[in-house]
Amino acid sequence: MQNWSKNVDFNDRDFLQPGSLAELQEMVRSNQKIRARGTAHSFNEIANTSGCAINLAKMPRVIEVNSNKSSVRVAAGLTYGELAPVLQSQGWALNNLASLPHISIAGSISTGTHGSGIKNQSLANQVISLDIVTCEGELRHIDRTNPAFSALVVGLGLGGIVYQYELKVEPTFEIRQVIYPQIPFDILHRNFDEIMGTAYSVSYFTDWSSDQVGNLWCKFRDNEVIPKSVGGNSKAESKYHPIPSVDPTACTDQFGESGDWHQRLPHFRLEFTPSVGEEIQTEFFIDRKDAAAALDVISKLGDVIYPLLWITELRTIAADELWLSGAYQRDTVAIHFTWKKVDAIYSVIQKVEDALRPFNYRPHWGKVFTADAKYLSTVYPRMGEFKALILALDPSKKFENSFTRRILS
Numbered sequence: 001m002q003n004w005s006k007n008v009d010f011n012d013r014d015f016l017q018p019g020s021l022a023e024l025q026e027m028v029r030s031n032q033k034i035r036a037r038g039t040a041h042s043f044n045e046i047a048n049t050s051g052c053a054i055n056l057a058k059m060p061r062v063i064e065v066n067s068n069k070s071s072v073r074v075a076a077g078l079t080y081g082e083l084a085p086v087l088q089s090q091g092w093a094l095n096n097l098a099s100l101p102h103i104s105i106a107g108s109i110s111t112g113t114h115g116s117g118i119k120n121q122s123l124a125n126q127v128i129s130l131d132i133v134t135c136e137g138e139l140r141h142i143d144r145t146n147p148a149f150s151a152l153v154v155g156l157g158l159g160g161i162v163y164q165y166e167l168k169v170e171p172t173f174e175i176r177q178v179i180y181p182q183i184p185f186d187i188l189h190r191n192f193d194e195i196m197g198t199a200y201s202v203s204y205f206t207d208w209s210s211d212q213v214g215n216l217w218c219k220f221r222d223n224e225v226i227p228k229s230v231g232g233n234s235k236a237e238s239k240y241h242p243i244p245s246v247d248p249t250a251c252t253d254q255f256g257e258s259g260d261w262h263q264r265l266p267h268f269r270l271e272f273t274p275s276v277g278e279e280i281q282t283e284f285f286i287d288r289k290d291a292a293a294a295l296d297v298i299s300k301l302g303d304v305i306y307p308l309l310w311i312t313e314l315r316t317i318a319a320d321e322l323w324l325s326g327a328y329q330r331d332t333v334a335i336h337f338t339w340k341k342v343d344a345i346y347s348v349i350q351k352v353e354d355a356l357r358p359f360n361y362r363p364h365w366g367k368v369f370t371a372d373a374k375y376l377s378t379v380y381p382r383m384g385e386f387k388a389l390i391l392a393l394d395p396s397k398k399f400e401n402s403f404t405r406r407i408l409s
């Protein structure tokens, strides 16, 4: 078995798929090493284990909206592609989604997965409460009044197996997507907050080539006015894929047509393979106030990055209070790289990390990075407390794997 990008061979002793809470609890109780796995879309070893992998895709498919609380109780192993149409059919929406709907809710929340938007926090901030199966097999309800809540939501699979979440929802809304092509870097750098604030959710795609331009993908909410041009550039008249050489059929509609939130917020449609497939991703989170300076240092590496890259995506994420969130207490710019799947990328990733170190970059937990525990503890200020909490909850280290050992010890 491998992960989605086929750069990780899983070495599970067993692959378990419980069909009920009682079965899940018994599996956790009776195994010494066990680790949750969602849809295996992470690009590193985070979902691997030398013990038993446990996957919740066969659990009861709970989706229960509570209109009075504006919340939904949802089975943690469902994907956003399974949840979103049900919410929509009942008149509800999540405030944001990632670039693809194919990923599991628990896997995404556990790694701090995000979409874009100056005012939008990561998807983990949709969590009101979570029900976790602890290392003893007990079911534990954790809500925002629990001091451990902020630690365990972006929990890297270490706090236990999340069985269900209660997520915030809001009345359904529509999005219109429009692309403004060929916006020069220097215009973006000089007006970063303004340009990235053009719409509810904005992404800038560039390849760092000598053209020094990028395409701005804007997702407007119903009440927002679509400008005729941005940075002097008019709306696109043809359909785009984030990677210029790839057929855009797999992408959601882009000519300003109104569509349900879940059919516009992701770049990719559920029924197609997202992105390119033959790829490795990395992503680094920087304080948004440092965006222009950080983008300048990456620009200087353009010659080495460009030949190995499919595309870079820049997004914004609003600050939050979740201890291991990439946007913990900082309004953030996310600098993402979709790399070609060749060995030469690893030394370039290291160069990118070196260049971003003065900005105290934080890596995306589900993507490739080389930073060690010492560095990570300097940029995630609550890391020490997180480690102590996890040790208290799971003294026999049932849920850890070699990846979490590397980043925590």
Ligand SMILES: Cc1cc2nc3c(=O)[nH]c(=O)nc-3n(C[C@H](O)[C@H](O)[C@H](O)COP(=O)(O)OP(=O)(O)OC[C@H]3O[C@@H](n4cnc5c(N)ncnc54)[C@H](O)[C@@H]3O)c2cc1C
Residues within 6 Å of the ligand: 004, 035, 036, 037, 038, 039, 040, 041, 042, 043, 046, 047, 056, 076, 077, 098, 099, 100, 103, 104, 105, 106, 107, 108, 109, 110, 111, 112, 113, 114, 115, 156, 157, 158, 160, 161, 162, 163, 274, 275, 364, 366, 367
């Ligand atoms: C094409 C592509 C596009 C992507 N786009 C984005 C994007 O737009 N934004 C972004 O931020 N990321 C993006 N990612 C990264 C992706 O969101 C993360 O890797 C995410 O973790 C994938 O979810 P998953 O279900 O596959 O998790 P997995 O890789 O299966 O697992 C990730 C972690 O979640 C834990 N976990 C899973 N289920 C549970 C559970 N029930 N209880 C406790 N822990 C659990 C695992 O133990 C592991 O630690 C993208 C990835 C791909 C392949």
